[in-house]
Amino acid sequence: MIHSVVDELGRTSPLAHRLVPWWSFTKTVLATLTMRLCDNDKLNLDSKLPKRPFTYRQLLQHTSGLNDYSFLPEYHQAVANSKPSWPVDTLMNKVKVDELRFEPGRGWCYSNLGYLLLRMEIERIYDMALPDITTAFLVKELNLKSAFLVEDLAAFNMLQVGPKGYDPNWCYHGLLAGNIEDAALFLHYLMRGELVSQNALNEMQTLYKLNVDVGERPWTTPAAGLGLMCNRDANLDTVGHTGMGPGSVIAVHHFKLQKPKTVAVFKQCQDQSVVENKAVILARAGS
Template structure:
């Protein structure tokens, strides 16, 4: 297990080292970049995504009605067999992307497809590819020198906990990797107000309560923000994101407590509760 604790002043304490996949913590980065576009007026949260019946806000908080490729047994078989990733058009056809599971805004369903659409719109509006955008913002602007987009099998195999033969293009919204320290620092900078305006940050943390069974995970009042998983409880008030993929899992969460901490925990395996409960333990007790 590798982890890092960042205190309210931005000082980081680490245990373990190595480059790791950030999995769905990538969504928090995508959402942050979308929120920057709202600050410049290029989009508004309540604007409809081009030619679609849902808004940017509904994509960001998974209330768009979109389904997901994670529901397709064919997808999981193809990944397990190390097949070549499907072209995006074929993926959207297999998911039947226009057949919404519910009317936008009327329910909630976690959707990687929604974040694929957001990534595509980022590339159009910033007029650059996702990997360059990540390098410009995370590396050049924020100094998170380890952060990069993983594009192929060879690059993925250099990461901790990698699975032989996995093609990261199966992660359709893009896969950022880096150290756990840089993951924690990104979230620290975000919540500290170093990346977004106060207005945009407040909007990003607007919470939609979720009626879901979290099992052994530590969240007592789970909620979703805009690209952020949250626990809306005064005794455990958190914002962040957990991510999981073949071979490993990562939790990156900020704890709003008397001595705020931002914590990233990574381990091999598929147990999201393990890394989340470790993050809670570190928030309460420290290293």
Template structure:
């Protein structure tokens, strides 16, 4: 297990320089860049994508009605068989992307496709490939050991799985970086240093999720804009968990007596494992 703890006065990392896949914590980075586009007047949060019935806010919040390729058995078989990722247009045709599961704003469904569309919008806003936009963002905050990975060769070099995987199967992209960089990024975000405090408040406005999360530690789950939230007063958190082949990644900011940002990576099939470890570390830090 690899982890990092960070607050204003304290920073600790266990094997913190090793690069690991951030999996769906990448969505929080995409959301940050999208909200920066809003602040810069490039897009409006509640405007609709051109020719589409859903807004940027709804994509960020998973309330757009979009389905997801992870629902396709054919997708999982292709990944398991080591096939090359389908071209984007082919994937969208396979999922019948225009057949929404519900009217935008009238339900909730986690969708990687929504974040693919946001990534594409970021590329349009900055007139540059997503990898370049990401690199510019990271350099601006002195994050130097994290980047987008775009090939199975790059993934295999991470040495986190005994099977090869092409990260292009994750259509919105996968960042690989150190747990220390992830903690630093989330800490900067939650302290209002990447987007303005008013925009951060919009990001953290909860959309309550009325379902049981099972053995995971969240008892009052919600989502914001690109972040997962837990709204319990005694365990108030914001961040994101992600999962890929044989590993999970969790990045959370804990609003407690001594606020702290914690990132955890583990070679496991259970998201609860990394989330429980993050909670355990946060509670231990409270006593410092």
């Protein structure tokens, strides 16, 4: 297990330079890019996507009604057998993208497919491919030099996690990787209000309360923001995202303490509770 903690002044310790997949923390970056488009009046959060019945807000908060390929047994079988990812059109047909689980805004269902649609909209509006967008944003603007979009088997194998034959394009919305201090720093910058306007940051933290069994995970009042998974109570007020893929998990969370901390924890295992509980321990240490 490796970790990195960023304090309220932006000081990072320890430095863990190993490159790791950020898995679904990528969604927080995509959400931030979306909110930047809103700040620049290039996108309206409550407008519907072209020819779709749901809004950008609903995609960001998983309330669109979309299904997800994680529910398909043949997806899990294909990943287990190291098969290449399906073309996007094939994916859309298999998931039945036009058959919603519920009316938009009338329920909650975690959907990677929703973030694929967001990625496609981001690329359309920016008129750039996501690798170029993330390089310009993360590496050049924010100086998070380790960050990159994993696009092929060779790049994923370089991370030395999970099965050797895993096709990273199964993460259809994109799979960012980098060291964990850069992941923690990204969330630190976001929560300090350095990446989007205060209004946009407030919108990202508008919560949809979840009625879910979290098991051994530390969250007592889990809720979904926009590209953020949150827990808001007097003893544990957090904002961030946990991600899991074949072979490893990562938790990146900001803790709203008297002296705020942003913590990233990575471990090669398949138990999200392990990294999340470790993040809570690290955040509370010395507080």
